[in-house]
Structures are given as structure tokens and as C-alpha cells.
Amino acid sequence: MKFAAAATLAFAASASAFAPAPSANQNTALFSLKDDLANAGKVALAGAAALSIMAQPAQALTKSEINELTYLQVKGTGLANRCPEVVGEDTISPKNGQKLVDMCIEPKAWAVEEEIGKAGKTEKKFVNSKVVTRQTYTLDGIEGVLSSEGGNIVFKEKEGIDYAATTVQLPGGERVPFLFTVKDLVAKGNGGSFKPGFQMGGDFSVPSYRTGLFLDPKGRGGTTGYDMAVALPGLQSGEEGDDDLFKENNKTFDVTTGRIEMEVNKVNADEQEIGGVFVATQLGDTDMGSKVPKKILTKGIFYARVD
Numbered sequence: 001m002k003f004a005a006a007a008t009l010a011f012a013a014s015a016s017a018f019a020p021a022p023s024a025n026q027n028t029a030l031f032s033l034k035d036d037l038a039n040a041g042k043v044a045l046a047g048a049a050a051l052s053i054m055a056q057p058a059q060a061l062t063k064s065e066i067n068e069l070t071y072l073q074v075k076g077t078g079l080a081n082r083c084p085e086v087v088g089e090d091t092i093s094p095k096n097g098q099k100l101v102d103m104c105i106e107p108k109a110w111a112v113e114e115e116i117g118k119a120g121k122t123e124k125k126f127v128n129s130k131v132v133t134r135q136t137y138t139l140d141g142i143e144g145v146l147s148s149e150g151g152n153i154v155f156k157e158k159e160g161i162d163y164a165a166t167t168v169q170l171p172g173g174e175r176v177p178f179l180f181t182v183k184d185l186v187a188k189g190n191g192g193s194f195k196p197g198f199q200m201g202g203d204f205s206v207p208s209y210r211t212g213l214f215l216d217p218k219g220r221g222g223t224t225g226y227d228m229a230v231a232l233p234g235l236q237s238g239e240e241g242d243d244d245l246f247k248e249n250n251k252t253f254d255v256t257t258g259r260i261e262m263e264v265n266k267v268n269a270d271e272q273e274i275g276g277v278f279v280a281t282q283l284g285d286t287d288m289g290s291k292v293p294k295k296i297l298t299k300g301i302f303y304a305r306v307d
């Protein structure tokens with residue numbers, strides 16, 4: 001499996017229920033980004049060595065060490081938002097039907113694609129951003145089934161805490177909300193054994209950042225609330241509805257596609273644990289169909305155990 005290095009270089013430079021997917025006559029710009037996401041997701045994880053230097057604080061603990069801690073020892077320390085580390089460089093060869101459980105995916109860095117103007121021209125680049133969400137953005141308890149296709153490991157995600165509402169802030173102050181997730185991930189590997197250097201990646205579904213029950217400041221929602229703004233703002237719309245306000249009045253539940261690439265760099269055969277780094281790309285919030293979402297690049301570490 002080969003992963004393109006372009007997205008990595010650009011990055012360095014700068015509720016569980018799914019609603020039906022949007023109809024074809026909705027925001028076409030939203031769907032035109034799908035191919036771009038897939039290409040950006042094929043990232044060269046060989047460059048993740050720089051991440052491992054940044055992402056291994058002194059308080060990193062193994063799973064067994066974390067299990068020995070009490071609630072009060074964890075409370076307020078941030079450890080609940082951290083993935084365990086793995087010690088060892090062994091090899092694990094899973095069998096068909098086994099599971100990958102206790103998967104933890106912890107973001108360490110974020111970037112948002114922006115149009116940058118330079119010398120009278122504009123180009124898209126990933127701009128480094130900072131997270132403004134409290135330490136609740138790590139996915140945990142994810143599990144799924146392992147199988148083999150053509151001698152290669154395939155992981156299919158089934159359940160767990162597999163989404164987290166997250167917001168990042170650009171240098172100019174703009175905040176970009178998105179639902180960090182790996183729902184329905186199907187990740188295909190480049191071999192039949194987990195060992196240092198093993199890579200796997202695939203697409204996943206990204207539900208709407210908000211559910212159909214959400215009401216905007218004018219009381220409009222996807223399944224509840226008003227069909228259009230009322231009182232004085234409503235006078236802007238005629239009987240047929242104002243075209244300029246159509247997207248604001250017509251709330252949608254947008255389901256888009258993201259991609260994640262993972263590389264294993266630590267394997268503990270005694271504990272059946274694997275750990276490594278990941279790069280994921282996905283689209284941000286569409287504000288229930290009223291705006292074109294931004295592309296977000298997330299980079300971090302992961303942990304899992306073969307059951």
C-alpha cells in the first residue's frame with residue numbers, strides 16, 4: 001500500500017443513528033469534495049516519526065498501568081483523554097473472526113484547508129489550528145471484526161465511542177466545528193500480520209455535526225420547529241419562499257465520507273496490543289446544509305488490542 005506524501009508536507013507547512021443521505025439536488029459542492037478527501041487521506045505515514053517525538057509526553061502509561069489507577073488518580077489529570085502506549089516490536093497474526101477491541105484514537109494536531117492568497121493568486125493549503133474543545137475529543141472503546149482478504153488484514157468497525165464533537169480555531173480566530181469519527185470504518189491492510197511498519201487505511205462515514213432535533217436561533221430545525229423564520233425576518237420570504245434563504249429554511253442531515261490511514265509501530269505479543277500513528281481527513285460542519293464544509297486534517301496516535 002502506497003500513501004502520497006503531499007498532504008503531510010502541506011500539513012507541516014502551514015448521535016449514532018444515521019439519517020438518510022442528502023438528495024442529489026442539494027449542495028453539490030459538498031459531494032464534489034469526496035474525491036479530494038480520498039486523495040488527501042492517502043498520506044505518507046513515514047513522516048509520522050516527527051509526530052511521535054511531539055506526541056509522547058513523559059506521563060505516557062501502558063494499558064496495565066492505567067488499569068491500576070483509581071478514579072481520583074485519573075480525575076483532572078487528562079489521562080482519560082489519552083491512549084495507552086505499547087511497548088515491544090513483536091508480531092501478531094490474527095485469525096478470521098477475531099476482534100480488534102479497546103481501540104483508542106487520540107488526535108494530537110489539526111489543520112484546516114484554506115485558500116491562501118499570494119502574488120495575486122490563491123491556492124489551497126492546510127493551516128495549522130488549535131483545538132478549543134475540552135479534553136473529550138479522543139475516541140475510545142471502539143471494536144470491530146478482523147478478517148482476511150487476499151492475505152491482507154481487513155478491519156470493520158462495529159461499535160464503541162466512535163464520534164466526538166470537536167472544534168478547532170484558525171490563526172485568524174475563525175472556529176471550525178466538526179464531528180471527529182470513524183463510524184463504519186473499513187480499513188484494509190498491507191499484510192497478514194500486525195508488526196512495526198504494518199499499514200492499513202480506509203473510508204468511514206461522517207454524520208451531521210447536529211441532529212435533526214437541533215433548532216437554530218430562528219427556531220428552524222430538520223424535524224421540529226418552524227419551516228421558515230417568523231415575525232419580521234419572515235417578511236423577507238414570499239409565499240413561495242425566498243431563494244436566498246432556501247438553505248437556511250431547508251435543514252438537512254448531511255452524511256459525508258472521511259478517510260484514515262494508520263501505521264503500526266509498536267506490538268506487544270504477550271498482551272496482544274498494537275499501537276501506532278494515524279492521519280485522517282474529513283469534512284467539517286455544514287450547518288445543516290447551509291454552507292460548504294471545510295476540509296480538516298487530523299493527526300495523532302492510536303491503540304488497540306487483538307481479542
